[in-house]
Amino acid sequence: MEIGKKSLSIAMATALAVPVLSFVAPLGITSQAENVYRPEDNGAVANDGKSDREAIKAAVDAAGKAGGGIVEFGPGQYDIDILNFSGTGIGVYVDHPNITFKLQKSTVLNVLPTAIGEFCAIHVKGDNFKIYGGSITGDKTKHKGTEGADGHGIGVTDCSNVEIHDMTIAENWGDGIYLGSASSDGSYGGCSNVFIQNCTVKNNRRNNIAIVDADKVTVDKCNISGASGASPACGILIEPNTNNGNVPSKSVCKNIQIKNTTIKAKKKHQKNGLYFALNILNPYYQTNNKVVAKNVTLTNCKITGDVGNYSGKKVTMKKTRIKGTFYDHKKTSVKKCTIKNHYRF
Template identity: 30%
Template sequence: MDPARRRLLRNCVLPLLALPLAGLAADATVRARGSARIDVRAHGALGNGSRDDTLAFQSAIDALPASGGTVAVPPGDYLIDPVRSVRLRSRMHLQLAPGARLMAKANAAERAYVLTVQDVSDVEISGGRIIGERDSHLGTSGEWGHGIMIRGASKVTVHDLHVSHCWGDGISIGGSKTGGSIVPSRDIVIVRVQCVGNRRQGLTIGRSRQVRVYDSSFTDTAGTLPGCGIDVEPDAGDIASDVVIANCLVTRNQGAGIQLYKRASNVTIRDCTIEANRGHGVLAIAAEDCVITGNHIRQNGLGGVGLRPGTRNVSVNGNDFARNGPAYSKKANKPLARNRHVSIAEKTQSIRVGDDNRYSN
């Protein structure tokens, strides 16, 4: 076998082997598209960091044929207006070179997105960086200034990308409304992505099905609540279900490392390092049918795993807990009487904490 083919098989197949067999169909990183290739510079993008390149990007995307293809972004600093956003279409790959940076233009909008992936399918985004404008934001309200917004989309892969300093989330996945009905996102893969220093969440997983997140990091989220590395929190009217978070680093976030909130179900968190978050390592509030297994959960300020009222059918097994801090009562000025590693509230059901968890102070 020639070296190029060996590298291709290693890069595409080996990551899949680490995931549950049930998830294999969702985890192909290459999506269907045509062979056309368009360079954004051919449509007027300068990449000089000062001229607005939003329209040039959109022109290149809109120029793809019906069969789709690849829009290539060479190295450079591309100023993007997130109020207008760059809207991706079906059957396309937005391929950023390692030296390509999409720089969000300062704005005062409560909702603004560098890239929008809405009501489309077979989309791939890879390479380079997206840098938000939280440090130059012109307003004080809102929490929805995202790097990538995925809504009602299917078969979307985001890989080998760095997303930082967004006013809201690095990446947000959720549903869209069509004719009064909610259309959840489906078959979303996040792999080898870094979300760093975003204001609200590193990654939000809202109304969705079959989401896979692996080999990625979510760090230093702070600025507005919830402030989680990853927040699985669907809005009312639908659920987030069939989510796997595997082999990820989740650290130094203002809130919980990973939060599983109401209407989150069938979530597996495995083989992750979840440490030094100011809240819990993992916090579940009215979540259902979840597995927390094989993780390193340590040095989290409010405890390792917190299971709160309404949570049911959760398994916590095979984890390594160390030096997690107890929840603290400001009113009483003393630590709360909770297990610092796994705390289980009343009004939870069918919680299983395995004997194979390991604990150290």
């Protein structure tokens, strides 16, 4: 699962956005607050069924030019079309640091149907990004093609200090949230210091949350359920990209905390690897089981479905309930847990 092999330059990303419109407020009308940028100021109209991607990107670029700021959305649905860039899709590309997306509770960022199989509706590559409130809804049920399974809701690649909270992220063609890198050889930094809190992540086609290349990730007080439609369909999957089982040392996922979270698998785990609630996996574990994750802790979680630790080192479970089978291949430390079936091998 790699996102952004064909990385955009800042110049290219800027060319894809409409120019920022100047605005002079008439006398007696309050002008836009400092460092707050609204898609409406660049032509967005909520609920009109037309794409607002360019207007959102223009607001992002204006904030970036100012050194950072808040992109503030009003209530209603903002539609995002996916631009075809040499076979890779482009949604809203956040390549500036210090950007915050402020959504209202009723704000929906809606992905318009596309045939492209690889894209992120919101693609984050700038440090210090925050998004909160509202929801992101993908095109899972309206997707025009059949190829690929990498149409993600939020993709975070090669950046640090990212907060995603108080969101619903659902029905995406790929993963709900993807944390990774534009490379699979460790040449880029991956992402770090990612905090996901009070989110509902559900019914995404591939995984609800995919942790591919990341350090210092916290998932707290989230509800995760119903991934289905494309393998492996996990609630949370921790699986770096590998080359015949080999994982570059820089790509090993590290320091992951999952706490106070409910995870429900769509179905019982199947022999072909589908439907784990949580899985830490090197897909070559039977012949070349190199470690893919270190220092993973689950605390006070409720899990309905099967769990796998095939390839994680220093994995700890505390005060966690698993209503399913725990396939434990790496001598997980288990403290004050309730596990229906604990299968050590």
